[in-house]
Amino acid sequence: MEIFVNGTPRQLPDDLADPALPLLWALRDLLGLTGTKFGCGVAACGACTVHLDGAAVRACVVPIGSLQGRRVVTIEALGSAESPHPLQRAWIQHQVPQCGYCQSGILMAAAALLAKNRRPSDAEIDSAIGNVCRCGTYPRLRAAIRAAGES
Amino acid sequence: MNRRSLFVSGLGAAGALVVGWSLLPPRERLGTVDALPVEQGEVGLNGWIKIAADGAVMLAMHRSEMGQGTHTALAMLVAEELDVPLGRIRLFGAATDRLYGNVATMVASVPYFHPRETERGNETPPAKAGQWVVAKIARELGINVTGGSSSVVDSWDVLRLAAATARARLLGAASIAWKQPAVELVVRDGVVSHPSGHSAHYGELARMAAATPTGDVRVKRREDWRLIGTSAPRIDAAAKSNGAAVFGIDVRPPGLVFAAIRHCPMLGGSPGAVDIAPALALPGVERVVRIGPYAGSTEAFAVVAKTWWHAQRGAAALAVDWRQRPAGALDSAAILAELEARARAAAAADGGFAFHSRGDVAAADASAARHVEQVYRAPYLAHATMEPINCTARVAGGKVVVWAPTQAPGLARAIAAEAAGVGEDAVTVHVTYLGGGFGRRLDVDFVGQAVRVALETGGRPVQLVWSREEDLSHDFYRPAAVAILRAGLGSDGLPTTLRITSAGDAITPRWMERGLPALAGPVDTPDKTTSEGLFDQLYGIPHQRISHVATRMGVPVGYWRSVGHSHNAFFVESFVDELAHAAQRDPLDYRLALLKSAPRHAAVLRLAAERAGWPGFGLARPIAPGRARGVALHESFGSIVAQIVEVSIDKGRPRVHRVVCAADIGTVVNPGIVAQQIESAVIFALSAALYGQIDIVGGVVQQTNFPSYPVLRLDEAPAVETHLIDSTRPPGGVGEIGTPPLAPAVANALFVLTGKRLRSLPLQL
Numbered sequence: 001m002e003i004f005v006n007g008t009p010r011q012l013p014d015d016l017a018d019p020a021l022p023l024l025w026a027l028r029d030l031l032g033l034t035g036t037k038f039g040c041g042v043a044a045c046g047a048c049t050v051h052l053d054g055a056a057v058r059a060c061v062v063p064i065g066s067l068q069g070r071r072v073v074t075i076e077a078l079g080s081a082e083s084p085h086p087l088q089r090a091w092i093q094h095q096v097p098q099c100g101y102c103q104s105g106i107l108m109a110a111a112a113l114l115a116k117n118r119r120p121s122d123a124e125i126d127s128a129i130g131n132v133c134r135c136g137t138y139p140r141l142r143a144a145i146r147a148a149g150e151s
Numbered sequence: 152m153n154r155r156s157l158f159v160s161g162l163g164a165a166g167a168l169v170v171g172w173s174l175l176p177p178r179e180r181l182g183t184v185d186a187l188p189v190e191q192g193e194v195g196l197n198g199w200i201k202i203a204a205d206g207a208v209m210l211a212m213h214r215s216e217m218g219q220g221t222h223t224a225l226a227m228l229v230a231e232e233l234d235v236p237l238g239r240i241r242l243f244g245a246a247t248d249r250l251y252g253n254v255a256t257m258v259a260s261v262p263y264f265h266p267r268e269t270e271r272g273n274e275t276p277p278a279k280a281g282q283w284v285v286a287k288i289a290r291e292l293g294i295n296v297t298g299g300s301s302s303v304v305d306s307w308d309v310l311r312l313a314a315a316t317a318r319a320r321l322l323g324a325a326s327i328a329w330k331q332p333a334v335e336l337v338v339r340d341g342v343v344s345h346p347s348g349h350s351a352h353y354g355e356l357a358r359m360a361a362a363t364p365t366g367d368v369r370v371k372r373r374e375d376w377r378l379i380g381t382s383a384p385r386i387d388a389a390a391k392s393n394g395a396a397v398f399g400i401d402v403r404p405p406g407l408v409f410a411a412i413r414h415c416p417m418l419g420g421s422p423g424a425v426d427i428a429p430a431l432a433l434p435g436v437e438r439v440v441r442i443g444p445y446a447g448s449t450e451a452f453a454v455v456a457k458t459w460w461h462a463q464r465g466a467a468a469l470a471v472d473w474r475q476r477p478a479g480a481l482d483s484a485a486i487l488a489e490l491e492a493r494a495r496a497a498a499a500a501d502g503g504f505a506f507h508s509r510g511d512v513a514a515a516d517a518s519a520a521r522h523v524e525q526v527y528r529a530p531y532l533a534h535a536t537m538e539p540i541n542c543t544a545r546v547a548g549g550k551v552v553v554w555a556p557t558q559a560p561g562l563a564r565a566i567a568a569e570a571a572g573v574g575e576d577a578v579t580v581h582v583t584y585l586g587g588g589f590g591r592r593l594d595v596d597f598v599g600q601a602v603r604v605a606l607e608t609g610g611r612p613v614q615l616v617w618s619r620e621e622d623l624s625h626d627f628y629r630p631a632a633v634a635i636l637r638a639g640l641g642s643d644g645l646p647t648t649l650r651i652t653s654a655g656d657a658i659t660p661r662w663m664e665r666g667l668p669a670l671a672g673p674v675d676t677p678d679k680t681t682s683e684g685l686f687d688q689l690y691g692i693p694h695q696r697i698s699h700v701a702t703r704m705g706v707p708v709g710y711w712r713s714v715g716h717s718h719n720a721f722f723v724e725s726f727v728d729e730l731a732h733a734a735q736r737d738p739l740d741y742r743l744a745l746l747k748s749a750p751r752h753a754a755v756l757r758l759a760a761e762r763a764g765w766p767g768f769g770l771a772r773p774i775a776p777g778r779a780r781g782v783a784l785h786e787s788f789g790s791i792v793a794q795i796v797e798v799s800i801d802k803g804r805p806r807v808h809r810v811v812c813a814a815d816i817g818t819v820v821n822p823g824i825v826a827q828q829i830e831s832a833v834i835f836a837l838s839a840a841l842y843g844q845i846d847i848v849g850g851v852v853q854q855t856n857f858p859s860y861p862v863l864r865l866d867e868a869p870a871v872e873t874h875l876i877d878s879t880r881p882p883g884g885v886g887e888i889g890t891p892p893l894a895p896a897v898a899n900a901l902f903v904l905t906g907k908r909l910r911s912l913p914l915q916l
Contacts, residue, residue, distance in 0.1 A: 015434065015435070015457075016434075016435055016457050016458060016461065018434065018435075018461075021458070021460055022460060024460075025458045025459055025460040026458075028459075029409060029457070029458035029459055029460070030458060032403055034394070034397075034400075034401035034403065035393070035394020035395070036394070037398075037400070037537075037538070037586070038400065038459075038539060038616070039537055039539070039619065040619045040856055040857050041463075041618060041619060041856075042619075042856055042857075042858070044856060044857040044858055045537070045619075045857055047537060074394070075393065075394035076393075076394050078393070078394075079393065081393075084392075084393070088389075088392045088393060091388070091392040092384065092388045092389060092392060095382075095384060095385060095388060095823055095827060096388075096392070097218075097385070097387070097388055097391035097392060098218030098219070098220070098827060098828075098831055099216075099217050099218030099391075099536075099537065099538070099584070099585060099586050099587045099588075100218070100387065100390075100391030100392075100396050100398075100584065100586070101398060101536075101537040101538045101586030101587060102537045102586075103391050103392060104394045107392065125865070126864075126865055126866035127866075129865050130864060130865070131864075131865070132537065132857060132862055132864065133537070134535060134536060134537045134587050134589070134835065134838075134862065135218045135537075135587065135831045135834075135835075136830055136831040136832075136833065136834025136835055136863070136868070137830075137831070138834060138863075138864075138865045138868035139830055139868060139869075139870060139871055140827070140830070141865070142865065142868075
């Protein structure tokens with residue numbers, strides 16, 4: 001089986017590419033893309049958020065069997081060292097991360113939001129970012145999303 | 152010998168040591184380069200610092216980064232003294248050496264001195280002697296833990312001196328090489344120069360510096376600081392914004408296989424008959440490993456597979472006949488009832504261990520104008536770190552390598568050695584970033600389990616990852632606690648007596664048993680964490696008896712961000728609020744009236760009041776209709792925090808809009824990180840205050856994942872402001888201090904809104 005990740009077709013080993021295998025584990029354990037995190041396994045925390053055809057989805061409940069013809073983008077391709085995504089710049093400017101574990105998922109959720117809506121209201125940010133952060137980076141990530149949207 | 156009984160007997164013997172007291176000199180902790188792994192081109196200058204060929208300063212990092220910003224704060228101390236930009240500090244994992252032990256946490260754990268006896272620079276002789284002895288013992292034991300908000304406290308003197316010593320040697324080398332007086336040398340960004348035209352970076356001077364004596368080294372004067380006291384950006388922010396940061400769960404050594412775990416659902420239970428065939432029949436599954444108890448864990452099976460998902464599917468397919476623990480099923484409701492009965496019995500009979508007594512409570516009670524007595528309760532809590540519990544291990548050729556997100560690398564090494572049946576010298580522990588710790592990762596059960604599985608994978612590394620369900624149902628929980636608080640009020644409404652009798656499990660002896668069994672003794676000595684925040688509060692109440700009944704209910708208990716303070720602050724700061732209302736006084740004025748001998752506490756409270764616009768302080772700020780304010784004040788880990796919250800009731804539930812925090816944490820290394828940590832601690836505490844509860848029925852934890860163990864989300868997060876008192880005292884703790892006052896502040900505001908006093912956590916209207 002082949003899935004299209006970060007602009008590249010990636011081959012998955014036949015013996016492990018069960019169509020029910022969640023995208024999260026294909027990324028982490030078969031493709032070595034560890035920036036996308038496991039948090040709950042039941043789409044309740046958002047740590048595994050990636051983009052599927054541009055929309056934020058929770059990779060722990062997306063079976064790879066559903067990915068034919070679809071484009072997956074992970075945190076590794078959100079920006080680059082030379083050209084970080086405006087959210088990544090804002091993240092550093094506002095000193096958002098603490099432990100950092102949930103941040104990939106939050107950044108991907110925020111990027112999908114800003115791609116549709118550069119000036120989201122507080123309610124729109126609340127509804128797009130349902131992610132769990134145990135370090136409580138919430139006030140800062142809200143400010144960083146606003147700043148990135150305005151940049 | 153039990154570590155703390157060693158302390159206690161040490162204290163008894165310590166009277167003789169009062170004469171000749173001096174602070175344990177940080178010089179003794181500089182160590183030698185023998186402690187460092189030095190690679191080609193690098194030069195070690197002491198046990199902490201080596202210089203790379205390109206002139207970068209390499210710091211042996213002995214503390215774990217779990218979000219609290221300690222890597223940045225500790226690197227700042229070194230960059231300051233060596234006059235290099237923060238970006239020129241490179242961290243490498245400290246080796247296992249007693250040098251890196253945490254002296255401050257052990258000194259802070261010395262029972263049972265009241266803060267009045269340990270006020271820095273003004274210690275009573277017994278306290279001074281006790282701390283000296285414990286510091287000595289702590290040096291000898293060298294137990295390296297990241298916990299107790301102690302990293303900067305513990306490293307403040309030693310790291311600055313290590314860096315200053317390295318700098319002196321580098322300058323000494325330049326002075327000799329250029330035949331110029333050292334005082335004429337200038338250091339800028341790691342480059343040493345002399346007006347005569349000589350110039351060299353640290354890398355060019357390092358080899359000669361290693362052979363240069365240090366002379367009399369002093370750390371920089373406060374007025375010369377350029378970095379300490381600034382909000383320097385965190386050194387880990389970029390890697391934590393692009394997915395590059397490597398947590399334990401991200402380690403990918405070649406040949407890695409994955410393991411999932413399934414514990415006996417009943418805490419402390421074990422497996423009976425088991426059929427592993429259904430698991431082995433699944434594609435990708437390699438084997439099933441029975442896992443005995445490791446460092447306090449419940450028995451389990453691990454399933455090894457090519458991906459974690461395949462392993463987890465295998466774990467679910469195991470058919471196991473689980474057995475209850477021999478002592479019978481645990482039940483949290485029954486435990487809370489038992490705790491209350493034990494506390495009541497002790498309160499009626501001057502029972503429990505009295506951590507603090509003063510005056511004559513019984514006599515003063517007899518003449519009090521009136522009495523207030525209430526019972527407060529707190530439930531078991533889970534940590535729920537965002538990064539699920541995991542550890543990666545490889546056992547090959549008699550050597551063990553462990554990659555672990557751990558707060559206790561020495562304990563991890565010991566359990567790994569035990570699990571593999573090798574000596575500790577055969578074990579290497581690599582500490583990764585921690586995706587949250589909050590005390591959970593002071594336990595090393597998962598390290599023993601991972602090494603056990605790695606014995607079965609033919610030399611290939613294995614990564615053991617717990618599901619969220621396993622995490623919530625097999626944690627070391629914040630202990631449930633009950634406290635009976637009784638005060639006698641004088642005719643002015645102020646308390647003349649305070650009797651607090653609490654009951655709950657002690658954490659430290661249980662943690663010692665599982666993590667440091669060689670040091671655990673047969674008898675528990677009183678654990679200060681049970682009563683911290685109660686016995687050491689500084690309200691000027693002349694007659695007090697603050698005691699605790701230490702129980703052993705059988706639920707695995709562990710350290711949870713701010714430990715005993717997390718619930719004890721709720722008990723005492725809610726109760727003081729009750730007393731203020733009983734006396735018909737403003738709760739903030741009432742506290743100030745009790746803080747006449749605690750000027751630092753009063754100053755923090757006043758600062759919070761001014762910034763929050765509390766009526767009567769500064770510019771009174773009207774509050775939105777439907778909202779009320781609540782206040783709480785609490786000292787923990789050497790720092791004092793006041794919080795004033797604004798709360799309303801939204802669809803029948805409490806909603807916290809704004810939290811104004813004032814704090815005196817002594818010298819501030821990085822105010823930006825302090826503000827970040829206060830925000831963090833407030834939101835962590837608010838999750839617990841509104842939702843946090845672990846229920847155990849028939850030995851089985853009922854909360855299984857975030858839907859049943861809810862935590863705060865963005866839409867509920869309050870605005871948090873932090874205001875710091877200017878101070879030249881040595882630094883106090885930071886990571887935990889914002890947690891304790893939040894729950895009582897919210898409860899106190901809810902009382903204003905509803906007239907109903909909530910005396911149990913979580914706060915449910």
